[in-house]
Amino acid sequence: MELNTIERDDIGAAAEDLVVLPAATRKVFVKTYGCQMNVYDSQRMTDALAIDGYAATDAIGEADLVLLNTCHIREKAAEKVYSELGRIRELKAERAKAGREMLVGVAGCVAQAEGAEIIRRSPLVDLVIGPQTYHRLPGVLAKARSGEKIVETDYAVEDKFEHLPQPKRAELIRRGVTAFLTVQEGCDKFCTFCVVPYTRGSEVSRPVAQIVAEAERLADAGVREVTLLGQNVNAWHGRGEDSEEWGLGRLLFRLAEIPGLARLRYTTSHPRDMDDELIAAHRDLPALMPYLHLPVQSGSDRILKAMNRRHMAKDYLTLIDRIRAARNDIALSGDFIVGFPGETEADFEATMQLVEDVNYASAFSFKYSPRPGTPGAEMNDQVPEAVKDERLQRLQALLLKQQQHFGASLVGKTIDTLIEKPGRQAGQKVGRSPWLQPVIVDEKAGEIGDIIRVRITKTGYNSLFAELA
Numbered sequence: 001m002e003l004n005t006i007e008r009d010d011i012g013a014a015a016e017d018l019v020v021l022p023a024a025t026r027k028v029f030v031k032t033y034g035c036q037m038n039v040y041d042s043q044r045m046t047d048a049l050a051i052d053g054y055a056a057t058d059a060i061g062e063a064d065l066v067l068l069n070t071c072h073i074r075e076k077a078a079e080k081v082y083s084e085l086g087r088i089r090e091l092k093a094e095r096a097k098a099g100r101e102m103l104v105g106v107a108g109c110v111a112q113a114e115g116a117e118i119i120r121r122s123p124l125v126d127l128v129i130g131p132q133t134y135h136r137l138p139g140v141l142a143k144a145r146s147g148e149k150i151v152e153t154d155y156a157v158e159d160k161f162e163h164l165p166q167p168k169r170a171e172l173i174r175r176g177v178t179a180f181l182t183v184q185e186g187c188d189k190f191c192t193f194c195v196v197p198y199t200r201g202s203e204v205s206r207p208v209a210q211i212v213a214e215a216e217r218l219a220d221a222g223v224r225e226v227t228l229l230g231q232n233v234n235a236w237h238g239r240g241e242d243s244e245e246w247g248l249g250r251l252l253f254r255l256a257e258i259p260g261l262a263r264l265r266y267t268t269s270h271p272r273d274m275d276d277e278l279i280a281a282h283r284d285l286p287a288l289m290p291y292l293h294l295p296v297q298s299g300s301d302r303i304l305k306a307m308n309r310r311h312m313a314k315d316y317l318t319l320i321d322r323i324r325a326a327r328n329d330i331a332l333s334g335d336f337i338v339g340f341p342g343e344t345e346a347d348f349e350a351t352m353q354l355v356e357d358v359n360y361a362s363a364f365s366f367k368y369s370p371r372p373g374t375p376g377a378e379m380n381d382q383v384p385e386a387v388k389d390e391r392l393q394r395l396q397a398l399l400l401k402q403q404q405h406f407g408a409s410l411v412g413k414t415i416d417t418l419i420e421k422p423g424r425q426a427g428q429k430v431g432r433s434p435w436l437q438p439v440i441v442d443e444k445a446g447e448i449g450d451i452i453r454v455r456i457t458k459t460g461y462n463s464l465f466a467e468l469a
């Protein structure tokens, strides 16, 4: 049968895809800042808005609604919102002159942390919505359209995920062969530098059935690689299908049974929540990719204590040894903060030593940024900016050297690559290595969604070049 007007990928669409939706009459432009969870949240907000008649656009000038999904983790991230709002003010005025509305919404962690203050500082903002209330977006917008200013930052008592609509299958297909899936949100650890427990609330795990159903939908739409997300993802736990209490390790084994899902990842983890079962998953589950982001923040016991990380440097190194014993080709990644209050040169040297000892494949490092409301911001002995700058430079030079060394060690090796998308240059496609590096191959090497064997020929700045093996 010739299905000329239906995309091939729509064959077999789930029943709910056939529900007639209101024709999209308005346009929404969403800009995402910060972490992967915000990327996921932006998608889910877009899905909720699609039901409400909003089509996504990449052109801010034609948007009836502009949503900024914001990040509050460091001051620089939070301040970006206000400079963006400055630019939007002119666009909104231009549209008003043409008799067109442009609602402006601030979502995400800045919304949660600053609430009504955002509207006071930037009166052009029409609505402020925190990360726990996205499912209420359509109702909030209806009020905003009638001219009311809305601040919706109460922690929802209902389960947001249960109320958020699932995207249409065609939309999932459009999003590609890799996907994020939030399984856990919030944090109860209260590291003294961190705003997350205040902006994302306390730790909540999504139920197994909800996660499995979402992963199945993704797989059904051609997704090959799923990254499970949580601020403390390895603290995830839930009642399994066998009525036993599951941890993340068990969940990963369950998800690996879903046909089509070839690769699993998870991020971000806390060293204290790496249990035996999760380490065993790294040993026994081929679908679990050999890459682990395990932030340690500092190599100094004194600073780790002041940060309330509740472990010592030696505990972290022992843990790394156990993980490497389970999976010897695992690539390690981490986060570091330099210049936490009270950090001396000796403390910083301890961090450098830990980095030498671990040998990271990649890592993120930041200057400490005092965040309002966190204990760290109140501490004496704040480190001068110039000292932070100098330490960050030294740390980043070392981390970059290790990253390049890791890339170079792969040259000549044959590895699996998931082909993800067309390359930036004609004739190329971009894949992803098991260790998360982009892999540039000839476009004829395979189709998007294929996992192919390639030989690494050379390294780029942050990528690998490869040919079919």
Ligand code: 5AD
Residues within 6 Å of the ligand: 073, 074, 193, 194, 195, 295, 297, 335, 336, 337, 366, 367, 368, 369, 370, 371
């Ligand atoms: N200043 C600098 N870096 C921070 N991070 C979290 N809070 C701060 C802060 N106040 C870093 C940590 C964390 C990563 C997501 O951001 O390294 O792991």
Ligand code: SF4
Residues within 6 Å of the ligand: 187, 188, 189, 190, 191, 194, 195, 196, 197, 231, 232, 270
């Ligand atoms: Fe922030 Fe992570 Fe510490 Fe939680 S565990 S407070 S999210 S750094």
